[in-house]
Amino acid sequence: MNHAPLPSSEKAPRVLIVGAGPIGLELAVDLQRNRIPFEIVDAGPIGQTMNWWAPETRWFSSNERISIAGVPLLTKDQSKATREDYLNYLRGIAIQFNLRVRTYEPVTKIRRSEQGFDVDTMPQQSLRSDHYDKIVLAIGGTDRPRRLNVPGEDLPHVDGYLREPHRYFGRRVLIVGGRNSAAEAALRLHHAGAQVSLSYRGPALPEEGIKYWLLPELKGLCSAGRITAHFGSEVVRITPQETELRSAQSNETFSVKADDVLTLIGYEQNKSLFQSAGVNLQESTQHPEFDLATMETNVPGIYVAGTAVAGTQNSRYKTFLENCHQHVDKIVAHLTGQTATAQDDQFQKQITAQPES
Numbered sequence: 001m002n003h004a005p006l007p008s009s010e011k012a013p014r015v016l017i018v019g020a021g022p023i024g025l026e027l028a029v030d031l032q033r034n035r036i037p038f039e040i041v042d043a044g045p046i047g048q049t050m051n052w053w054a055p056e057t058r059w060f061s062s063n064e065r066i067s068i069a070g071v072p073l074l075t076k077d078q079s080k081a082t083r084e085d086y087l088n089y090l091r092g093i094a095i096q097f098n099l100r101v102r103t104y105e106p107v108t109k110i111r112r113s114e115q116g117f118d119v120d121t122m123p124q125q126s127l128r129s130d131h132y133d134k135i136v137l138a139i140g141g142t143d144r145p146r147r148l149n150v151p152g153e154d155l156p157h158v159d160g161y162l163r164e165p166h167r168y169f170g171r172r173v174l175i176v177g178g179r180n181s182a183a184e185a186a187l188r189l190h191h192a193g194a195q196v197s198l199s200y201r202g203p204a205l206p207e208e209g210i211k212y213w214l215l216p217e218l219k220g221l222c223s224a225g226r227i228t229a230h231f232g233s234e235v236v237r238i239t240p241q242e243t244e245l246r247s248a249q250s251n252e253t254f255s256v257k258a259d260d261v262l263t264l265i266g267y268e269q270n271k272s273l274f275q276s277a278g279v280n281l282q283e284s285t286q287h288p289e290f291d292l293a294t295m296e297t298n299v300p301g302i303y304v305a306g307t308a309v310a311g312t313q314n315s316r317y318k319t320f321l322e323n324c325h326q327h328v329d330k331i332v333a334h335l336t337g338q339t340a341t342a343q344d345d346q347f348q349k350q351i352t353a354q355p356e357s
Contacts, residue, residue: 012036013335016119016130018273019138020046020101022321023306025090026068027136027328029097034332039130040099041121043106047090049140053083054162054188060180060211065322069093110135110277116301117277136331137274137288137297138305141313142267148176152238158261165192174243174258176235178202179209181264183218186227197228197256199245204231230256235263269312277302287311294334295327303331 015031017024020042031038045051058080059066066081067073073089075081081089094101102123109120116133145160147153162185173189175182178200190196205222207215222229232248242255271286279297280289287310289298296303305327310319332338 013133014038014116014131015134015136015335016041016117016132017136017138018042018107019140019306019308020103021049021138021140021306022047022066022068022090023324023327024136024138025093025099025101026325027138027305027331028099028101029069029093030328030332031335032097032099034336036332036335039102039132041102041105041107043104045103046094046101047087049142050083050086050090052161054185055083055164057083057184059086061320061322068325069097071096107273110273110302112278112299134301134303134335135277136303136305137277137279137308139270139273139308141269141307141310141319143270144268145263146266146268148235148263148265150235150237152243153263155238155240155261157240157259158238158263160263160267162188162262162264165189165194168192168194168260171195171259172257173197173260173262174199174256175262175264176200177262177264177266178206179266180211180214181266182262183210183214185262185264187214187218187221190221190227197230197258198222199230199233199235199243199256201234201248202231203248205229228256266314267312269308271311279304281311283311285311285313293330295330296334303334305331 012035015036015038017027017038017040020040024040025046028038028040042048063073063075063081071093073081075085105121105123107119107121111118113131116131117135119130119132121128152158165188168189169192171194173194174197175186176199182198186196186198205215205219210218221227230245233245234248235243236246236253237244238261242257243261244253244255246253271281274281274288278299279302281287282289288304290296290304290309295305306324307319307321313319
C-alpha cells in the first residue's frame with residue numbers, strides 16, 4: 001500500500017527497525033517507497049526465526065499468505081515453502097530493494113531523549129550509539145526455548161531445537177512435547193532412523209494442535225509401537241543416560257533411556273527491549289501495550305509489528321506472519337499523517353486471547 005508523501009515543509013522522521021524478519025523487511029520496503037529514511041538491524045541474520053528451523057521444514061501457511069512487499073513467493077512444484085525456499089526468498093527481497101540490513105548487531109539499550117531515542121547496539125562486540133526519531137520493534141516472539149525447570153536440563157545432550165535429522169540416525173531420542181514441533185520432529189527422526197520416544201503430559205495427542213497432514217501418520221506409528229508414546233507423563237529429572245518421567249495416572253516414576261532429549265515445548269519472547277524502552281507488558285503473555293489503529297505503544301514514537309505484538313504465545317499460537325501484514329500499513333499511515341485503519345476486533349481477540357493450558 002502506498003501512502004501520500006509528507007508535505008515538503010515536513011521533515012521525514014528517521015526510523016530504526018529492530019528485527020529483519022519478514023515483517024521488518026516488508027516495513028523497510030514500504031518506508032523506502034514512501035521516502036522515509038530508516039535503518040534496519042537484527043541480532044542475527046535476516047529471517048532469524050526461520051534460520052533455526054531444521055532443514056526442509058515446511059510452512060503451514062500457503063505461499064501467497066507469507067509473501068511480502070508485493071513480491072510473489074514461488075516454489076518449483078507450487079507446494080508450501082520450505083525453510084530453504086523462504087530464506088532464499090528473503091535474501092532476494094533484500095537484494096531486489098537494496099535493503100542494507102545491519103545483521104549480527106543486537107540492540108542493547110533504548111533511551112528516551114528530548115527529541116526521539118538514543119539507541120545502543122553491539123556490532124562485532126563494540127558499542128555503537130545512534131539517535132532516531134521513531135523505533136519499530138519487529139522482534140518476533142520465539143527468542144529462546146521454554147524450559148522444563150528440572151535437574152539435568154542443561155546437560156549437553158538436551159536441546160530445545162531440532163537439528164539436522166541425519167545426526168540422530170541410530171540414536172535413542174526422547175522428544176518432550178506433543179504439538180506441532182514435537183510431532184514433526186518425531187516423524188522426521190523416525191524416518192531418519194532414530195529410535196523415537198515421545199513424552200506428552202496430555203492423555204492423548206492433541207488433534208487440534210497438530211498439522212492435519214502429520215496427525216494420521218503419527219497416531220498410526222504410536223499405536224503400532226514404532227514410536228513409543230508416554231502419554232500423561234512429565235519429566236522429573238534428566239541424567240546423561242536416561243530421563244526420569246512421572247505418570248500422571250499412577251504418580252509413579254519410570255526411566256527412559258535416551259542419547260538425546262529434545263524439549264520441544266514452545267518458545268519464549270525476550271522482553272528486554274520492551275522493558276528497556278519503557279513499554280508496558282500486559283496479561284499472562286506479557287504482550288506489549290499498543291494502539292490497534294496505529295501500532296504505537298504506550299511510549300510515543302515506539303511501534304510494535306509482527307508476531308512481537310502477541311508476547312509469548314503459550315500452547316496454541318494465534319498470531320502468525322499471515323495476520324500481521326496489516327501492521328505495516330498502519331505504521332506507515334501513522335508516520336505519514338494519514339487516516340489510521342479502524343480497530344480490528346478480531347485482531348484484538350488474537351492478541352489478548354489467554355493461552356490454553
